[in-house]
Amino acid sequence: MSGYQKNGYNSDQVSVDSQDDHNYEVEHLATFAVSPQAGLVYPSDGMRRLLQMEKTSGIWTQKLYLRLEANWVVIIDYENGEIIEKFPIHLIRDPTAFTSSDPKEIYDNIYVFIVGEDPVTQNPPEMHIFQCVRVKATALVEEMKGFMTGVKKGGIPPPPNAPPPEPPGSGRDSVPPFGQAGDHRADDASSTSSEKYERDVAVLNRCFDDIERFIARLQHAAAASRELDRRRRSRKSKKKDHGDGIIAVRARAPPEKDFVDTLQKFKLSFNLLAKLKAHIHDPNAPELVHFLFTPLALIIDASRDAQLEPNLPARVISPLLTVEAVELLTNCLTSKETELWHSLGEAWQVPREKWKGYVSPTSQQELFRHF
Numbered sequence: 001m002s003g004y005q006k007n008g009y010n011s012d013q014v015s016v017d018s019q020d021d022h023n024y025e026v027e028h029l030a031t032f033a034v035s036p037q038a039g040l041v042y043p044s045d046g047m048r049r050l051l052q053m054e055k056t057s058g059i060w061t062q063k064l065y066l067r068l069e070a071n072w073v074v075i076i077d078y079e080n081g082e083i084i085e086k087f088p089i090h091l092i093r094d095p096t097a098f099t100s101s102d103p104k105e106i107y108d109n110i111y112v113f114i115v116g117e118d119p120v121t122q123n124p125p126e127m128h129i130f131q132c133v134r135v136k137a138t139a140l141v142e143e144m145k146g147f148m149t150g151v152k153k154g155g156i157p158p159p160p161n162a163p164p165p166e167p168p169g170s171g172r173d174s175v176p177p178f179g180q181a182g183d184h185r186a187d188d189a190s191s192t193s194s195e196k197y198e199r200d201v202a203v204l205n206r207c208f209d210d211i212e213r214f215i216a217r218l219q220h221a222a223a224a225s226r227e228l229d230r231r232r233r234s235r236k237s238k239k240k241d242h243g244d245g246i247i248a249v250r251a252r253a254p255p256e257k258d259f260v261d262t263l264q265k266f267k268l269s270f271n272l273l274a275k276l277k278a279h280i281h282d283p284n285a286p287e288l289v290h291f292l293f294t295p296l297a298l299i300i301d302a303s304r305d306a307q308l309e310p311n312l313p314a315r316v317i318s319p320l321l322t323v324e325a326v327e328l329l330t331n332c333l334t335s336k337e338t339e340l341w342h343s344l345g346e347a348w349q350v351p352r353e354k355w356k357g358y359v360s361p362t363s364q365q366e367l368f369r370h371f
Contacts, residue, residue: 022068026130027061034125043096043112046127060220084245091116095144097137111137204272207265214262215295218302224251253306263316274324286332293337314345320352
């Protein structure tokens with residue numbers, strides 16, 4: 001996507017210092033219209049809806065900065081420092097924290113506030129939900145309350161860095177661990193073979209998980225784009241509503257490098273499936289190839305819609321496919337899948353041993369190191 005529209009506020013770029021007393025790194029999780037009819041009135045209602053989303057459509061986080069000022073709550077683009085929202089502080093109500101000490105809980109440091117209806121612009125009330133990063137949500141609530149009452153504090157010192165939580169498990173069946181596959185000959189494998197197999201399976205499952213997360217990211221961007229269109233059609237004036245800036249950021253297509261990274265993981269997955277096909281069952285290698293071609297088609301379509309450089313898949317050279325991977329695809333693809341495969345270019349069809357200028361499989365080894 002080449003650009004997006006902001007709300008009616010100044011969209012200057014600002015220099016963001018994460019160590020500033022009142023700049024806070026957050027991850028936007030959701031924005032809901034406050035509506036008694038929809039059962040969304042209080043922050044607890046929003047939290048309940050958020051957890052429902054996590055179980056159904058999933059949640060895509062968007063990194064932002066939140067800055068507290070005397071008269072404004074300012075939301076800043078994490079990537080380029082551009083102001084995308086300015087909420088009047090007098091419209092803010094019900095700042096609330098939801099925290100948990102359960103290590104299995106992903107959303108354990110939640111910050112919620114409501115932007116009330118603007119009597120001038122008649123923007124409807126909305127609820128914004130964030131996960132706080134390097135600051136406690138409870139402390140941020142107290143900080144915002146201080147700004148709301150005019151009693152500002154000196155800012156919140158960030159806590160020590162902690163490792164990020166593990167992502168939620170995928171709903172897709174994973175390749176079974178070594179020794180649990182249908183081929184019992186694995187029991188006689190040497191420890192070295194076992195370690196190699198387990199490494200390959202771990203990398204393959206990681207590729208599947210990353211591909212699914214990228215598809216979810218595209219789906220959430222598409223949903224945000226539809227919401228922006230709905231708002232534009234329904235508003236009575238050309239002035240942007242509160243919340244449009246956050247949704248516009250969420251509607252952006254991923255950058256080209258993320259498309260390339262995901263396409264590389266498809267190619268690596270095909271190589272690994274060919275390598276492991278004698279050992280994996282329920283689902284077997286051909287079934288997993290079919291599984292991969294559904295998201296592959298979606299990503300190819302999305303890369304065209306995102307107005308990236310033309311013929312992007314053909315420029316994804318590494319990792320080149322092995323002879324075994326090419327044979328696997330040739331023997332198991334449907335006619336429709338074969339048509340898509342052939343449309344991707346020679347770098348997806350010519351085995352690496354026959355590729356002009358081929359030296360060694362270092363590109364695949366580099367991908368392995370990513371994990």
